[in-house]
Amino acid sequence: MLAYVIRRIAYLVPVLFVLTVVVFTFVEMLPGNIIDTLVGTEGNNDPEVRKILEKEYGLDQPVYVRYVKWLGRALQGDFGNSLVTRRPVTVELMSGIPATVYLALVGISLSMLIAVPLGTIAAVRRNTAIDYTAQVTSLIGISIPEFWFAILCVLFFSLYLGWLPSSGFANPFEDPWASLKFLILPAAAVGFRQAAYTTRLTRSSMLDEMNKEYVDTARSLGLSERKVIFKYTLRNAMIPTITISGLQLINLLGGTVVLESIFAWPGVGRAIFEAIQQRDYPLVQAGVLVLGVIVVVMNLLVDLTYRLLNPRVKLG
Amino acid sequence: MTQIEARRLAELDEVRQPSLAERGSRLMAWMGNAWHELRKSRTASIGAVMLVLLFGACIATPWLATQSPIKQNYRERLQPPSEKHLLGTDRMGRDIYSRLLWGGRRLVTIALLAVTFGLCLGIPYGVLSGYFGGKVDTVAMRFIDGLLAMPGLLFYLLIVTLAREWKLEGIANDLVLVFALGFAFMPEVARLSRASVLAEKQKEYVEASRAIGDGSLAIALRQILPNIVSPLIVNATVRLGYVILIVAALSFLGLGTPPPTPDWGSDLAAARDYMETAPLIAAFPGLAICYTVLAFNLFGDGLRDILDPRLAER
Numbered sequence: 001m002l003a004y005v006i007r008r009i010a011y012l013v014p015v016l017f018v019l020t021v022v023v024f025t026f027v028e029m030l031p032g033n034i035i036d037t038l039v040g041t042e043g044n045n046d047p048e049v050r051k052i053l054e055k056e057y058g059l060d061q062p063v064y065v066r067y068v069k070w071l072g073r074a075l076q077g078d079f080g081n082s083l084v085t086r087r088p089v090t091v092e093l094m095s096g097i098p099a100t101v102y103l104a105l106v107g108i109s110l111s112m113l114i115a116v117p118l119g120t121i122a123a124v125r126r127n128t129a130i131d132y133t134a135q136v137t138s139l140i141g142i143s144i145p146e147f148w149f150a151i152l153c154v155l156f157f158s159l160y161l162g163w164l165p166s167s168g169f170a171n172p173f174e175d176p177w178a179s180l181k182f183l184i185l186p187a188a189a190v191g192f193r194q195a196a197y198t199t200r201l202t203r204s205s206m207l208d209e210m211n212k213e214y215v216d217t218a219r220s221l222g223l224s225e226r227k228v229i230f231k232y233t234l235r236n237a238m239i240p241t242i243t244i245s246g247l248q249l250i251n252l253l254g255g256t257v258v259l260e261s262i263f264a265w266p267g268v269g270r271a272i273f274e275a276i277q278q279r280d281y282p283l284v285q286a287g288v289l290v291l292g293v294i295v296v297v298m299n300l301l302v303d304l305t306y307r308l309l310n311p312r313v314k315l316g
Numbered sequence: 317m318t319q320i321e322a323r324r325l326a327e328l329d330e331v332r333q334p335s336l337a338e339r340g341s342r343l344m345a346w347m348g349n350a351w352h353e354l355r356k357s358r359t360a361s362i363g364a365v366m367l368v369l370l371f372g373a374c375i376a377t378p379w380l381a382t383q384s385p386i387k388q389n390y391r392e393r394l395q396p397p398s399e400k401h402l403l404g405t406d407r408m409g410r411d412i413y414s415r416l417l418w419g420g421r422r423l424v425t426i427a428l429l430a431v432t433f434g435l436c437l438g439i440p441y442g443v444l445s446g447y448f449g450g451k452v453d454t455v456a457m458r459f460i461d462g463l464l465a466m467p468g469l470l471f472y473l474l475i476v477t478l479a480r481e482w483k484l485e486g487i488a489n490d491l492v493l494v495f496a497l498g499f500a501f502m503p504e505v506a507r508l509s510r511a512s513v514l515a516e517k518q519k520e521y522v523e524a525s526r527a528i529g530d531g532s533l534a535i536a537l538r539q540i541l542p543n544i545v546s547p548l549i550v551n552a553t554v555r556l557g558y559v560i561l562i563v564a565a566l567s568f569l570g571l572g573t574p575p576p577t578p579d580w581g582s583d584l585a586a587a588r589d590y591m592e593t594a595p596l597i598a599a600f601p602g603l604a605i606c607y608t609v610l611a612f613n614l615f616g617d618g619l620r621d622i623l624d625p626r627l628a629e630r
Contacts, residue, residue: 011461018462026474030481139617143610145561147568148584148602155591155598254467258565272470273569276477284477288470296465 001308008300015296020074023289024067027281079286084278089286093268099169100260100267104252106183107190108245114195116241119202120234123210134199141196150189150262157185167264186263190256194248198241205240209233243306250298254291353622360618366611374421383411385418386576396596403600406583407590410576412597416604419578424608426494427559431552433498438505439548443541445506446513447532457510463503472496472562476571489573493566497559508551512544546623550616557612564605580605 054060058069073079079089122134158166164185172179209215210233218228257269264270268287275283354360373380388408395405402413445456475496479489516522517540525539566572567581575582580601587598 011458014458015462015465018459019466022466022471022474026478029478139610139613140606143557143606143613145564145568145602145605145609147565148598148605151584151588151591151598151602155595159592251467254470257469257473258569261569272473276473276571279481284474288467288474291470292465292467295467299465 004307005304008304012296012300016293019292019296020071020289021067023285023292024070026288027285028063030281074286074289079289080282082275082280082283084275084280084283089283092271092283093287093290096266096268096271099265100253100256100269102172103183103186103190103256103260103265103267104249106187107252108194108249110187110191111194111198111248112241112245114191115198116202116238118195119199119241120206120229120237122199122203123206123237124229126207131203134203138196138199141192142200144193146189146193147258147262149192150185150259153185153189154262167262169264169266182263186259186265189259189263190252194245194252197248198245201244202237202241205237206233209237243302246302247299250295250302253298254295354618357618357621359614360622363611363613363615363618366607367615370420370424370608370611373417374424377417377421381411381414381417383414385415385578386410388576396594404594404596406597407586412583412600415578415583416580416600419580419583419601420604420608422490422573422578423560423563423580426490426497426563427556429494430497430559431501431555433494434501434505434555435548435552437498438502439509439541441502442506442509442511443513443544446510447517447535447540449514453510457507460503460506463500464507466500468500469562469565471500472566473571476566480571485574486577493563493572497562501555501559504551504555505548508547509544512547513540516540516543550620550623553612553616553619557609557616560605560609560612 051060058066061069077090081087082089082092085092118134118138122131125131154166157164164181166185168182170178170182172183210229215228215233218232219225223231254269256265256267257273259265260267260270261273268291272284272287272291275281275287351364354364382402388410389405390408392405393407397404402411403416404412406412406415441456441460445453475492479492484492522535522539525535530539563572564581564584567579568585570582570585572582573579584598584601584605587594587601591598
């Protein structure tokens with residue numbers, strides 16, 4: 001096991017290398033450079049000044065030296081200052097993380113609450129009206145653009161019925177009731193889409209389990225159908241469902257950009273999106289890198305825990 | 317096996333050159349066959365019909381569209397559906413029906429090109445990596461892991477932002493999108509082809525080919541490749557739907573093609589401001605995206621059932 005863990009951690013190195021190179025290259029590929037921006041705003045294009053500034057920002061050095069230096073600073077959590085707010089980029093990003101995690105967690109919980117019962121019923125009552133409804137709904141769920149679904153929800157629940165605010169955020173610790181009202185629509189938009197995937201997965205893994213021999217054995221021993229399903233098949237079928245939901249949760253951290261901007265949700269995704277609009281590239285660069293690293297590391301942790309808890313998985 | 321047997325095995329699919337008429341009737345037979353196979357799965361046949369309609373509309377757009385998609389007419393703003401404007405007009409008095417058609421044609425073209433590009437990059441990569449194995453394979457696959465770890469939407473955001481900063485417009489802008497989407501599809505294709513190659517590599521026909529002295533590359537491309545096509549087709553079909561969702565999401569965020577180019581995502585975003593007074597404007601592009609993605613998903617799902625008989629029994 002230890003050797004396996006070490007090998008998996010070693011695999012992180014190339015992954016993180018690709019990630020950092022992509023993110024670093026992004027800023028390198030922007031037309032013009034920071035000197036243009038600085039000189040431009042001062043209205044003074046003196047070559048002498050440019051030289052001094054280039055030296056100050058290290059632009060006179062070759063690309064790979066700059067990459068290593070940038071990486072060194074990034075490792076210490078120093079991504080420079082936001083061009084818009086002048087505050088450290090790290091601070092800007094960190095303030096968005098709780099809201100994003102909050103939305104992702106609630107969304108995934110909602111998704112599992114819908115998907116697990118629905119997928120199970122669909123599998124048990126296979127080829128019935130319930131099954132077809134579940135299948136069609138989940139197909140529509142994975143085909144509908146999430147931003148359109150979100151807009152339709154706003155149109156119906158906020159504008160037409162007036163039950164919920166159309167966008168915004170309140171701190172759940174200060175004002176739980178208001179916070180809940182703000183949360184419902186975005187969480188439903190996240191949850192519906194994820195639930196569509198999870199329902200399909202739960203259904204197919206339930207069907208897989210129900211075809212296995214131990215089910216026949218259990219039935220031939222005279223166990224009730226209810227017991228066979230809830231005590232045996234469902235438990236086994238939940239393994240892939242839980243794994244995938246964990247991965248969905250991780251991916252949502254970098255995947256709620258669109259919903260966060262529709263619902264004015266103060267998360268990392270919206271911070272990155274606004275930074276793109278305001279051309280605040282240090283923030284964009286750091287945001288993508290931080291989210292990428294979080295996703296990679298969390299994926300590894302999930303994988304390791306999964307293998308630790310489930311001895312049937314071969315350590316490949 | 318003896319050398320003669322091996323040669324026979326390897327030559328089995330080398331057919332004599334057919335005449336044009338023969339080819340025609342073979343094509344008809346193949347299509348009849350394909351439709352017969354498709355009928356086995358209801359999802360696949362519904363998806364196929366939806367796709368035929370979609371592609372038909374995309375090809376016939378210049379004849380189907382009744383008005384210019386970009387001509388503004390302020391006297392006819394925000395009109396409900398009528399004989400002149402089949403689906404009404406948007407906030408600038410442009411014909412929504414024509415905009416939908418032209419936007420769809422562009423969107424579907426981008427998706428098809430992107431997925432094809434991803435296949436062209438990923439298949440050789442995966443096939444060669446799996447075929448050679450050993451150190452080459454390890455290094456090649458670590459690189460793929462690195463690409464797969466990149467959160468998709470964020471990667472596209474970076475690329476689209478670059479395109480904006482370089483002030484790319486029209487075709488150039490679309491091409492950048494095509495390359496980015498295709499490149500992001502590449503790791504998945506490479507992994508899938510590699511896995512299939514590893515499975516196929518052990519089989520007799522490959523051994524036979526090697527016995528008669530075919531080179532590695534010839535075996536990889538001529539013998540193995542045709543046998544790994546079916547999982548790739550399913551994957552590519554589902555990917556087309558995903559690509560369309562991503563492109564629409566990017567242009568919804570205002571990072572797609574600049575106006576006035578008809579575009580489902582940005583048309584939907586623009587319609588948000590008129591949601592209360594003219595909700596239909598937002599409904600049409602949304603429905604169009606939904607229809608397209610659903611068509612690809614249905615077809616892909618059904619195809620998977622047909623090509624994998626183990627699943628079809630369900």
